[in-house]
Amino acid sequence: MAAQHTLVMFLRALTLWMFHVFMPCLGANVKIGIPENYDGIFPWYLSKLPSLTTNYSELLIRGDDEGIFGVDAAFLYALKPLDREKQPSYSLQMMYRMAGQRQSFTVEVCVIDKNDNVPTFSTVSMRGSVQLGLLKGIPFMRVEASDRDDRNTAHAELRFLLMDQTPRIPAAHMFAIDSIQGEVSLTEDGASTLDPEMCGRYKLLVMVKDMAGKANAFFSTGTVTVEVTGNTWASPDPVRLQENLPGPYPIPISQVISA
Numbered sequence: 332m333a334a335q336h337t338l339v340m341f342l343r344a345l346t347l348w349m350f351h352v353f354m355p356c357l358g359a360n361v362k363i364g365i366p367e368n369y370d371g372i373f374p375w376y377l378s379k380l381p382s383l384t385t386n387y388s389e390l391l392i393r394g395d396d397e398g399i400f401g402v403d404a405a406f407l408y409a410l411k412p413l414d415r416e417k418q419p420s421y422s423l424q425m426m427y428r429m430a431g432q433r434q435s436f437t438v439e440v441c442v443i444d445k446n447d448n449v450p451t452f453s454t455v456s457m458r459g460s461v462q463l464g465l466l467k468g469i470p471f472m473r474v475e476a477s478d479r480d481d482r483n484t485a486h487a488e489l490r491f492l493l494m495d496q497t498p499r500i501p502a503a504h505m506f507a508i509d510s511i512q513g514e515v516s517l518t519e520d521g522a523s524t525l526d527p528e529m530c531g532r533y534k535l536l537v538m539v540k541d542m543a544g545k546a547n548a549f550f551s552t553g554t555v556t557v558e559v560t561g562n563t564w565a566s567p568d569p570v571r572l573q574e575n576l577p578g579p580y581p582i583p584i585s586q587v588i589s590a
């Protein structure tokens with residue numbers, strides 16, 4: 332009895348899944364979602380095409396330049412796995428003859444993403460500079476990364492981590508990275524102890540993960556070189572001006588030079 336109940340529940344779940352994955356649109360046009368990277372037996376039967384009855388003939392498929400798709404007994408099939416990053420969707424025009432008339436409808440095949448791409452930094456070796464006197468938490472640079480998977484899914488939802496800092500002087504944790512934006516800033520320790528004479532260059536090991544940083548994420552690493560610069564701003568000498576200067580005006584009193 333319990334086994335029968337489990338089978339019924341399984342069949343219900345399967346029907347619901349089929350409804351979501353192979354969702355026919357209203358009218359003659361059909362839209363189906365097919366996961367990428369199928370590694371089973373080919374031909375891979377995808378969906379029954381409800382517009383086709385058994386007595387159709389002379390069926391032609393347009394929009395399939397690579398010869399991936401075919402139709403057998405009103406079932407759409409694929410001859411090779413799909414790659415969403417290569418082509419995310421296919422618009423197939425089905426032309427056929429039925430009851431002596433030429434007819435057609437469109438099948439939209441949407442390739443459903445799988446997490447099959449590792450996130451990578453835009454450049455493996457990044458550079459930035461931080462000025463003495465910068466307050467904690469104020470970004471002085473940003474690391475950037477990309478992931479070829481579907482950006483509307485967790486497969487391309489990236490998180491950044493700071494893994495290591497070399498050297499660890501005057502403090503072990505001088506820098507922080509914003510996990511979502513990738514902005515690099517000084518920690519409290521960094522802002523209070525930064526000293527270009529003690530250490531003028533740091534190397535940071537940074538990591539980017541997909542799946543919002545969860546345990547099953549793909550990841551890659553990069554390095555950030557941070558140069559420490561002194562505070563270059565110096566107050567200029569005051570401009571002295573004699574009172575009751577005779578004209579003609581205007582009288583030049585000081586020259587502003589851009590740095």
Ligand SMILES: [Ca+2]
Pocket residue numbers: 367414415416417447
């Ligand atoms: Ca892919």
Ligand SMILES: [Ca+2]
Pocket residue numbers: 367415416444445446447448479480481
């Ligand atoms: Ca993918």
Ligand SMILES: [Ca+2]
Pocket residue numbers: 446447448449450478479480486487541542549
């Ligand atoms: Ca990914």
